[in-house]
Amino acid sequence: MSSIAPSSARQVRLMARTGVLSGPTANLASGFVQANLAVLPRDLAYDFLLFCQRNPKPCPLLGVSEPGATSIPDLGDDLDIRTDVPRYRVWKKGVLVQELQDVTEIWREDLVTFALGCSFSFEEALLAAGVPVRHIEEGRNVPMFRSSIETTPSGVFSGPLVVSMRPMLPEQAIKAVQITGRFPSVHGAPIHLGDPETIGVNDLATPDYGDAVTIRPGEIPVFWACGVTPQAAIVRARPDFSITHAPGHMLLTDILNNRLSI
Amino acid sequence: MSSIAPSSARQVRLMARTGVLSGPTANLASGFVQANLAVLPRDLAYDFLLFCQRNPKPCPLLGVSEPGATSIPDLGDDLDIRTDVPRYRVWKKGVLVQELQDVTEIWREDLVTFALGCSFSFEEALLAAGVPVRHIEEGRNVPMFRSSIETTPSGVFSGPLVVSMRPMLPEQAIKAVQITGRFPSVHGAPIHLGDPETIGVNDLATPDYGDAVTIRPGEIPVFWACGVTPQAAIVRARPDFSITHAPGHMLLTDILNNRLSI
Numbered sequence: 001m002s003s004i005a006p007s008s009a010r011q012v013r014l015m016a017r018t019g020v021l022s023g024p025t026a027n028l029a030s031g032f033v034q035a036n037l038a039v040l041p042r043d044l045a046y047d048f049l050l051f052c053q054r055n056p057k058p059c060p061l062l063g064v065s066e067p068g069a070t071s072i073p074d075l076g077d078d079l080d081i082r083t084d085v086p087r088y089r090v091w092k093k094g095v096l097v098q099e100l101q102d103v104t105e106i107w108r109e110d111l112v113t114f115a116l117g118c119s120f121s122f123e124e125a126l127l128a129a130g131v132p133v134r135h136i137e138e139g140r141n142v143p144m145f146r147s148s149i150e151t152t153p154s155g156v157f158s159g160p161l162v163v164s165m166r167p168m169l170p171e172q173a174i175k176a177v178q179i180t181g182r183f184p185s186v187h188g189a190p191i192h193l194g195d196p197e198t199i200g201v202n203d204l205a206t207p208d209y210g211d212a213v214t215i216r217p218g219e220i221p222v223f224w225a226c227g228v229t230p231q232a233a234i235v236r237a238r239p240d241f242s243i244t245h246a247p248g249h250m251l252l253t254d255i256l257n258n259r260l261s262i
Numbered sequence: 263m264s265s266i267a268p269s270s271a272r273q274v275r276l277m278a279r280t281g282v283l284s285g286p287t288a289n290l291a292s293g294f295v296q297a298n299l300a301v302l303p304r305d306l307a308y309d310f311l312l313f314c315q316r317n318p319k320p321c322p323l324l325g326v327s328e329p330g331a332t333s334i335p336d337l338g339d340d341l342d343i344r345t346d347v348p349r350y351r352v353w354k355k356g357v358l359v360q361e362l363q364d365v366t367e368i369w370r371e372d373l374v375t376f377a378l379g380c381s382f383s384f385e386e387a388l389l390a391a392g393v394p395v396r397h398i399e400e401g402r403n404v405p406m407f408r409s410s411i412e413t414t415p416s417g418v419f420s421g422p423l424v425v426s427m428r429p430m431l432p433e434q435a436i437k438a439v440q441i442t443g444r445f446p447s448v449h450g451a452p453i454h455l456g457d458p459e460t461i462g463v464n465d466l467a468t469p470d471y472g473d474a475v476t477i478r479p480g481e482i483p484v485f486w487a488c489g490v491t492p493q494a495a496i497v498r499a500r501p502d503f504s505i506t507h508a509p510g511h512m513l514l515t516d517i518l519n520n521r522l523s524i
Contacts, residue, residue, distance in 0.1 A: 064316075
């Protein structure tokens with residue numbers, strides 16, 4: 001996908017819709033907010049919405065569809081939830097049953113779509129401020145860990161807070177706190193920095209999700225609440241049916257990253 | 263009530279619970295967050311929760327109870343939703359049918375309680391920063407107006423954004439924007455300042471709720487999203503049954519105002 005760098009979110013959606021794009025969305029349509037996707041039956045929507053409200057750092061809601069609706073107008077005029085993500089995962093009772101590029105065939109009238117903020121937005125702000133982001137430098141996925149911090153449950157949704165980790169020098173960590181604190185709708189300020197064992201992370205070299213990255217002398221690990229948290233909560237809740245994006249294959253929205261800054 | 267100034271939120275709750283306090287809570291337990299209360303049947307809870315998520319400035323959620331629960335532990339250990347507000351309003355199909363000091367007798371197992379932030383918190387911060395608040399100086403209720411701005415609807419809940427108005431000098435308004443912007447969970451920064459007609463407010467001397475206040479030469483009106491917005495949306499939705507606090511008779515929580523600052 002390295003040769004493709006469309007200038008707008010709408011173009012990326014169109015590429016996904018027409019099957020041209022089936023790969024990850026990192027670095028595509030830079031400047032635009034990318035969203036995690038969670039699609040659930042209406043009868044679980046209240047519990048999940050309340051789970052997001054109770055755990056806003058891992059579950060920062062950008063938009064919620066009407067039941068059965070295939071669009072979320074606030075996120076993009078032409079947006080079609082069924083086709084505009086390059087790769088979907090379909091889950092039944094907490095088991096991954098299918099990966100699809102288009103979920104039109106399996107769409108149901110009772111589905112509610114939740115779009116949640118993702119760290120791509122604040123990483124762009126970090127890079128713009130000269131704070132290096134190691135996994136981007138190293139061309140890897142961000143390392144993620146199940147922490148010992150529990151989310152506040154809501155109905156069937158519960159489980160550990162999953163955190164992403166970015167190593168940096170203390171002075172960079174201070175800057176990163178200030179920068180990401182201005183972006184509460186994409187996870188906000190870190191939830192921890194320094195000793196990983198404080199939050200139940202015992203080995204930074206073996207992440208639970210994503211890839212390990214180099215930690216250089218003098219650097220400390222900085223941990224942010226991660227959008228894998230709600231996905232893991234959904235898997236754990238074992239709903240009869242649900243759809244998510246495949247990791248790294250996000251929904252491009254027309255919202256500008258800059259607009260999320262407070 | 264002027265002789266009563268209990269030092270903690272818990273004491274105020276206890277006074278309300280035992281019937282000692284039946285009046286407004288302004289200036290009681292200073293430093294503690296006071297909350298608007300909306301109690302709705304479970305079958306409307308999703309629509310209302312989504313209404314709050316879509317309209318965070320007028321509807322800043324501090325906590326949501328489990329269905330039928332009489333407590334919201336995050337807001338206070340001993341808190342009893344049925345007794346701890348000095349005065350409740352009971353609504354049937356959008357009509358006010360009763361004012362009670364205790365709703366234990368009419369409590370139902372399907373009720374969900376929503377506690378929402380209120381402007382008392384940011385007014386305390388304004389006063390602490392030397393920004394005068396006119397209606398407090400004049401011993402009145404804050405003037406509130408139905409604006410021409412529409413909320414984003416959710417299910418049966420919709421209607422105009424209700425705004426509160428505080429007149430101040432431009433330099434004070436600038437300070438007020440900075441201060442209240444740090445308190446997103448109690449309405450946050452203003453939604454408008456200057457010409458009232460821009461937001462459909464035609465006469466500052468005749469508020470739709472509360473009392474008119476003096477506007478001095480050189481002052482401009484500054485408008486904040488107001489917690490009456492969700493109350494008006496509930497009245498408009500005409501649910502079979504709902505309970506709210508009576509205006510000014512708030513739920514005292516154990517959360518400190520300072521803790522809401524970002």
